[in-house]
Amino acid sequence: xxxxxxxxxxxxxxxxxxxxxxxxxxxxxxxxxxxxxxxxxxxxxxxxxxxxxxxxxxxxxxxxxxxxxxxxxxxxxxx
Amino acid sequence: xxxxxxxxxxxxxxxxxxxxxxxxxxxxxxxxxxxxxxxxxxxxxxxxxxxxxxxxxxxxxxxxxxxxxxxxxxxxxxxxxxxxxxxxxxxxxxxxxxxxxxxxxxxxxxxxxxxxxxxxxxxxxxxxxxxxxxxxxxxxxxxxxx
Numbered sequence: 001x002x003x004x005x006x007x008x009x010x011x012x013x014x015x016x017x018x019x020x021x022x023x024x025x026x027x028x029x030x031x032x033x034x035x036x037x038x039x040x041x042x043x044x045x046x047x048x049x050x051x052x053x054x055x056x057x058x059x060x061x062x063x064x065x066x067x068x069x070x071x072x073x074x075x076x077x078x079x
Numbered sequence: 080x081x082x083x084x085x086x087x088x089x090x091x092x093x094x095x096x097x098x099x100x101x102x103x104x105x106x107x108x109x110x111x112x113x114x115x116x117x118x119x120x121x122x123x124x125x126x127x128x129x130x131x132x133x134x135x136x137x138x139x140x141x142x143x144x145x146x147x148x149x150x151x152x153x154x155x156x157x158x159x160x161x162x163x164x165x166x167x168x169x170x171x172x173x174x175x176x177x178x179x180x181x182x183x184x185x186x187x188x189x190x191x192x193x194x195x196x197x198x199x200x201x202x203x204x205x206x207x208x209x210x211x212x213x214x215x216x217x218x219x220x221x222x223x224x225x
Contacts, residue, residue, distance in 0.1 A: 008130055009200030010211040051198070054133045070130060074213030076194060076201035 001025055001065035003032065009073045014043055029069060030059035036071070046073050081155045082138040084131045089157050089168040097155035103175035107182040109190050111170040113163050120205035127160045127169055130198040134158065137197045145174070145189055149181035156189065158199055169201075 003023055007015045015036070023032050029050045037044045050057050051070040063069060081097045091108060098106055113125045142154040152175040163169040172189050176182040201212040 006130070008128060008198065009202070012128075051130070051133060054130075054136065056196075070133070070198075072130075072198055073200065073211065075197065076127065076199050076212060 001027075001063075003027075003063050003066070004068045005032070005036070006068060006070040008070065011043060011046060011048070011071055011073050015040060023063065026062045026064075028059065029057060029061045029063060032063065032069060033059070033071065048073060081157070082135050082142065083157045084129050084134055085157055085159050086161050087159070089159055089171040091168075091171065094155050094157060094171045094173040098153040098173040098175040100152040100175045102177060103152045103182075104177050105179035105182040106173060106175045107179070107186040108171065108173040109186050110168040111190065112168050113165045115165045117203060117205070120203070120207075120210075122165065123204045123206060124165065125163045125169060126202045126204065127158070127163060128200050128202075129158065129160050131160075134197050134199055138193065141189055141192050141197070144192075145185045148188070149176065149185045151176045151181060151185055154185070154189070156193065158193075158197070160199070 001023060003021055004018060005021055006018045021032060029052065033048060049072045050059065051072065052061060052063065052067050089110065091110060094108060095106060113122065115122050138156040142156065145151060145154060155173045157171045159169050170193065172186055174182045174186045174189065176185065203210050203212055
């Protein structure tokens with residue numbers, strides 16, 4: 001099945017704004033991210049959070065065909 | 080209630096107008112502004128980017144949660160994206176309530192939570208380099224101006 005990946009912040013600079021990926025049926029978000037890291041080891045150390053179709057999900061969340069999976073580096077911070 | 084991602088200056092007067100309410104005895108506003116130094120670096124400007132539609136929904140959800148925690152009248156939250164020069168505001172929050180204690184508490188809670196969960200990223204440009212905030216790696220070492 002196909003999913004759309006979106007990247008933001010430092011990840012966008014390294015991986016581009018978005019890409020399409022072919023993944024296994026009901027693939028987990030963390031498995032898709034592992035495949036991204038395998039292709040781009042330079043992002044392996046980024047502590048990443050995920051959203052699917054605009055909602056935060058856990059790394060074990062399973063994807064469906066046509067989902068949009070967003071990968072977030074740490075958000076803006078400040079104190 | 081208003082929740083927006085904007086590319087232009089945040090006006091405090093407009094933010095205030097959004098939350099004025101005849102039953103309010105207090106309005107608290109917060110503006111987060113670009114500071115000219117950070118961790119010893121001379122900051123030139125900040126650049127923000129957002130996952131806009133999700134950021135707006137997360138701000139709405141935070142305001143709804145704040146209204147469950149405190150008896151509030153109205154909430155407005157605005158975040159600017161793109162370049163934000165020193166002195167200008169990147170984020171504005173306004174809260175109206177019957178009394179000041181809940182308005183202060185809710186405004187404080189809202190900005191803290193916004194910084195934790197709303198999908199917005201900040202790149203700091205300083206004299207001598209740039210760095211993504213929240214991700215102190217793969218970036219040039221901080222330099223101190225002499």
